[in-house]
Structures are given as C-alpha cells and as structure tokens.
Amino acid sequence: MSTVEVRVDRVLGGGPFCEIGRPRVTATTPDGTLTAIGGALTTPQWHARDVSRRSSPDPGWHPTAVYRSTDLTCLFHLTTRWPANTLAFHPTLPLLAIGTGRYDGGWAYEGELLLLDLVTGVTVSLLQHPREVRRLTWQDPQTLDLVLAVPCDEDTKRFGTTSLACAIRRDDWDRATDGMLRMPYGEEPYPDECPTDPADATAVLEQRLGRAWTPRRAVWAVRGLPDGCVLAALDGIAVECWTPTSPDHAWRVPSDGTGYQVTTLPSERTALTLTQTTHSYGRWTTQPSAVVEVDLDTGAVRTIHRAAAPSVMVSRADGRWALRVTEAKAGRVTIAGLAGARGRKVQLGPYRLFNHYFDIRYAPDLLFLQDDADTRWVVAVDTPHRRVRRLFPLEWDTSRGGHLSGGCGAYLDDRAGPAIVHAGTVHNGAGLLPGNAFVVRRAYPTGEPSWVFTADHQATALDVDGDFIYVTFTSGELVVLRATDGAVQGRQQLRVNGHRVVPFSLARTGANLLAIGTQDGRVLDCSIHRLIH
Structure with missing residues (x-):
C-alpha cells in the first residue's frame, strides 16, 4: 500500500500538440471534428548515455494523438514500436487506422496496421505478421486500401519495387481483433513514393493554430x-x-x-x-x-x-x-x-x-x-x-x-x-x-x-x-x-x-x-x- 503520492501541480512548457514532438503525418475526420497526428519525439539517447532500455512488452517510443479540433484537447494518445507513416479515419465508424513501420537497415521492412477505437481507446494490431504500412485509404466503409512494403530485401528484385498494394474488404471493422488479417493479401507491385513530409504535417498544425509553431523537445x-x-x-x-x-x-x-x-x-x-x-x-x-x-x-x-x-x-x-x-x-x-x-x-x-x-x-x-x-x-x-x-x-x-x-x-x-x-x-x-x-x-x-x-x-x-x-x-x-x-x-x-x-x-x-x-x-x-x- 502506497504511503507517498506525487501530484502534478503545474505543467511548464506545455501547449497545443506538445504530446507528439515533431509531426510526421496528419488526418482529419470527414466532418472536421477530430485531427490525428503521428509524430516523432526525441530519441532516448545522447552521446554519453542511452535510456531506451525496456523489457517486453515494449509500448514503443513513437507517438500518435487524436485532438478535438475546436479546442485542440488531446483525447487519445498512444505510442507504437515503429513510426507512424499514414493515418485514416473510418468514413462512418469511430475508428482510426494507423500504419506504422520502417526498414530495419539490413533486411526487413517491419511495422503494424493498428486500429484505434475512438470510443473505448482500445487499439488492436491487425496484421498477422509485422509489415511496414506506407499508405491507408478507406475506399468505402468496408474496404481499406493499403500500400505495404515488401517483407524483406530479397523481395525487391522479385517485384521490382519495395511497395505492394492491396485492398481488404471486411464487414467487421468495428469488431476487430489482433492478427485478424491473415495472408495472402493479394498484393500487386506499386510504384515507390516519397516518404512522409514533416513540413506538410507542420503546416496542418499551424493552420489549426493560426500561427507559427515549433515543438519543444526532450x-x-x-x-x-x-x-x-x-x-x-x-x-x-x-x-x-x-x-x-x-x-x-x-x-x-x-x-x-x-x-x-x-x-x-x-x-x-x-x-x-x-x-x-x-x-x-x-x-x-x-x-x-x-x-x-x-x-x-x-x-x-x-x-x-x-x-x-x-x-x-x-x-x-x-x-x-x-x-x-x-x-x-x-x-x-x-x-x-x-x-x-x-x-x-x-x-x-x-x-x-x-x-x-x-x-x-x-x-x-x-x-x-x-x-x-x-x-x-x-x-x-x-x-x-x-x-x-x-x-x-x-x-x-x-x-x-x-x-x-x-x-x-x-x-x-x-x-x-x-x-x-x-x-x-x-x-x-x-x-x-x-x-x-x-x-x-x-x-x-x-x-x-x-x-x-x-x-x-x-x-x-x-x-x-x-x-x-x-x-x-x-x-x-x-x-x-x-x-x-x-x-x-x-x-x-x-x-x-x-x-x-x-x-x-x-x-x-x-x-x-x-x-x-x-x-x-x-x-x-x-x-x-x-x-x-
């Protein structure tokens, strides 16, 4: 039983969007009431010290947050193992699809497709195996278009690209469970595109604020x-x-x-x-x-x-x-x-x-x-x-x-x-x-x-x-x-x-x-x- 409690009395250096660091990607609901931002916080390491060590399960270091557009209140906040590359609000359901991932520098393109329930705050990881997710688009309430990275380096020669596109149609997105999307996904080669542009994401934030914005860091x-x-x-x-x-x-x-x-x-x-x-x-x-x-x-x-x-x-x-x-x-x-x-x-x-x-x-x-x-x-x-x-x-x-x-x-x-x-x-x-x-x-x-x-x-x-x-x-x-x-x-x-x-x-x-x-x-x-x- 705790006998001592520490209470936060003041928050110094806060402000709008402080939870996400440098923005990478944004999305807005069709009615404009919510804005989602995937960001990048300071790497937990400097030239004399590393503070990144955690035992499993590791919640990750890469933030995504959902804000109410009217007053910029942070409603949901989560961290992921890989950086967010793409965000897409469901057209009719209170769901946010989050695509994460990156190349590991030597062989594999790893990441996740996450689905955040905007009522309960629960997040599920949909893919059976880790894959970098590069683009998400809801074609209609049942169909999600995806661009995934190839699984590993040897697939690049096979497909002539590092990107593969597919469409997944389901009627149970509101009942999603971990690992429910199993291969094969029917992927086809897709032209490689430029990565996310932080400048574009920053411009969206500044438009919401009506002024220039610079994030504080660690x-x-x-x-x-x-x-x-x-x-x-x-x-x-x-x-x-x-x-x-x-x-x-x-x-x-x-x-x-x-x-x-x-x-x-x-x-x-x-x-x-x-x-x-x-x-x-x-x-x-x-x-x-x-x-x-x-x-x-x-x-x-x-x-x-x-x-x-x-x-x-x-x-x-x-x-x-x-x-x-x-x-x-x-x-x-x-x-x-x-x-x-x-x-x-x-x-x-x-x-x-x-x-x-x-x-x-x-x-x-x-x-x-x-x-x-x-x-x-x-x-x-x-x-x-x-x-x-x-x-x-x-x-x-x-x-x-x-x-x-x-x-x-x-x-x-x-x-x-x-x-x-x-x-x-x-x-x-x-x-x-x-x-x-x-x-x-x-x-x-x-x-x-x-x-x-x-x-x-x-x-x-x-x-x-x-x-x-x-x-x-x-x-x-x-x-x-x-x-x-x-x-x-x-x-x-x-x-x-x-x-x-x-x-x-x-x-x-x-x-x-x-x-x-x-x-x-x-x-x-x-x-x-x-x-x-």
Whole structure:
C-alpha cells in the first residue's frame, strides 16, 4: 500500500500538440471534428548515455494523438514500436487506422496496421505478421486500401519495387481483433513514393493554430534552486529558468545544439550546463562539447568552456567538476574547478554510452566507472594530484554472470551511514530482461550493498531527500523508496491530463517538492504528499 503520492501541480512548457514532438503525418475526420497526428519525439539517447532500455512488452517510443479540433484537447494518445507513416479515419465508424513501420537497415521492412477505437481507446494490431504500412485509404466503409512494403530485401528484385498494394474488404471493422488479417493479401507491385513530409504535417498544425509553431523537445536535465526556481536543459536550449509563480520562463539561453546536463556551483549564483551539437542522419557529431557558465540572476552567459571532444560532465558537492571524453578509444578526464576548465588530465580508458554513464549527485568525490580486464570499477579521481583511487567493483554479486552498466544516482549520509544510491542494468545477452534493472544502496566508500530494488525497465533519473529515494523509469513510472531499507513507499504512472508521459529527468526542488522533465519537452512541477490510511 502506497504511503507517498506525487501530484502534478503545474505543467511548464506545455501547449497545443506538445504530446507528439515533431509531426510526421496528419488526418482529419470527414466532418472536421477530430485531427490525428503521428509524430516523432526525441530519441532516448545522447552521446554519453542511452535510456531506451525496456523489457517486453515494449509500448514503443513513437507517438500518435487524436485532438478535438475546436479546442485542440488531446483525447487519445498512444505510442507504437515503429513510426507512424499514414493515418485514416473510418468514413462512418469511430475508428482510426494507423500504419506504422520502417526498414530495419539490413533486411526487413517491419511495422503494424493498428486500429484505434475512438470510443473505448482500445487499439488492436491487425496484421498477422509485422509489415511496414506506407499508405491507408478507406475506399468505402468496408474496404481499406493499403500500400505495404515488401517483407524483406530479397523481395525487391522479385517485384521490382519495395511497395505492394492491396485492398481488404471486411464487414467487421468495428469488431476487430489482433492478427485478424491473415495472408495472402493479394498484393500487386506499386510504384515507390516519397516518404512522409514533416513540413506538410507542420503546416496542418499551424493552420489549426493560426500561427507559427515549433515543438519543444526532450528535457534531459532539471535542477532546483534554493529560491524555488527550476532549471531545465533541453533540445535547442542550453538552460532555462522557471519561477514558482509564473507560467512563463524567467530567462532562457538558446543553443544550436542540446543542453544535456545542469549543475550549480555551491558558493555562487552560477549554473553550468553541458551542451552538444545535435547529431544528424543517424551519426554522432564529433564536434566538441561545451560547458556554458550562466548567471542565475539574469541568465547572462559568463563564459563558455570548450572541451576537446564530445564529453560528459561529472561534479562533486564542493563545486569541483570534470569532463570525461566519451569517444570509445579515448579516456581523458579533464579536471576543472571554481576557476575554470583549465585543469589537469587523467586517463581512465574507453567510454561507452551503454556502459559508463555514472552521474552521482551530491558526491564528495569525482566518481567514474573504469574497466580493467574483467572488472568494472567505481573509481574516484582525487584533486589536485590526479590520483585514480579504486573504491569498489560495480558488480556486487559475481555469481550472476551478468554485465552491469552504470546509471544515475545520489550520495546521502543519514542514520544508516554514508552511502550512494545508484541505478543500473544487468545485461545477459538478450536485451533488458524483466527484473534486470535495479536501484541499489551501497555503503560509501566501501561499496557493500544494504538493499536492492529490481525493476523491469531502466531508470532515467534519481534524487534523494532525508527520507526517500525518488526514481523514474522508461516505462513512465515513478517509484518512491524508503532510503534506509529500500521499501516501496509509492508507485505510480506519471500522467498529464490522463495521458502517460515518459520522464527523462528529475530533481528535488525543495521540501516535499519535485521537478520532472519529460521526453516531450514539458517540466512537471510536483508536490509530495504522505497518505493517511
């Protein structure tokens, strides 16, 4: 039974169509009362970290939403395993057909044909086997015309195209069940067409709004300030500041890339935010990262510290910070401090984004993960002598034979003693299996575990207060654990206006207050309540 509940009091950075990210495709009902939009949210990965891991069944990362045309209220929202390519409202029934899919890059064209019931909100997947769906058109109330991709590469030579057309006639669309459309579909070769054009979809949204529109993107980091303000870093914005009383941001520092990490210096009104040029066409940029130093009172940029390569920022409680190069063959750590980024360099070995992310808030040391031949170690880099001090192996149970990866975490010192609480995952060669994500409390600096909480999905963010550990997951869940023994005190799906959101960042912002940054660009201003049973 839950004893703690987190309530969303304010939603910052919202607005029309915020649920769908960048639009890909749209459709409107024949009477114009509903608009459906298939979109694309920020990929759950950046150059230093991956937060895409979920166990099966995976609800997918690609959003489709249905809006009421009169006031743009989001009525239905779902995510799919593949991006939406085409949408079609049934001409007479309250149904929306959704065609998804894409080429896997090496062999198959996979996707789904989904049917969303606009009364119940239930979605069914109609095809017997996964196939990319490229176009949908209702010819009449019984007949659905489809353009599908060929199943795999070898079919391209056979048909002379990657597209096949067919028509399916049914009188039971309102009683649809999973897998009810079985092959053969009577497909014929069809000329390949240009893919969906996001510019066309954006134009439809702007016509509905009557103004220009730009989507917000993933909030990768949030941080609370003593005065109740909240800092956020996201795509296109190095850092922005929200006050406790205004629905609008107080100031904002634009970026031609993405803000990924934010920390504050303890003795100054100064924020540090790590920014990076956004990757494109599936390739990571090799442009160096930058740490932007910002005045918290005015939002003015004081200086920019430029790294030598793409990097991740690590900090400790006294304000000392460092940059670790995230290139696989590099391993340099540059130690900075209150005087700036001209620091000394330490070699820690290769960094891999799936393995070595280890961001521990409030830590008394600069903490990293370092590999030797067969062990992944938690290490501290001492200043100013650049000594690398091994603390303990990341793995505390060598009998399981798994491969542990790091994650987010925090340092605390309570009645149970000094400790770090950190998240991570166990890899057994088959992706993330149920129960292979974890949050663990470990004595500091010796590493003995005092409790372990296991989960089915990867943790995205973690923070602590005097009593509780707050953890968010890729499933959209928020879990509250008792700090001393890991007992679950609260567990809930995060929702805004009834629709599930995926949290990418979380921070304690005051007594019984949290801020949560979402994949779709919103900042949730939340309060913590103890329930009386």
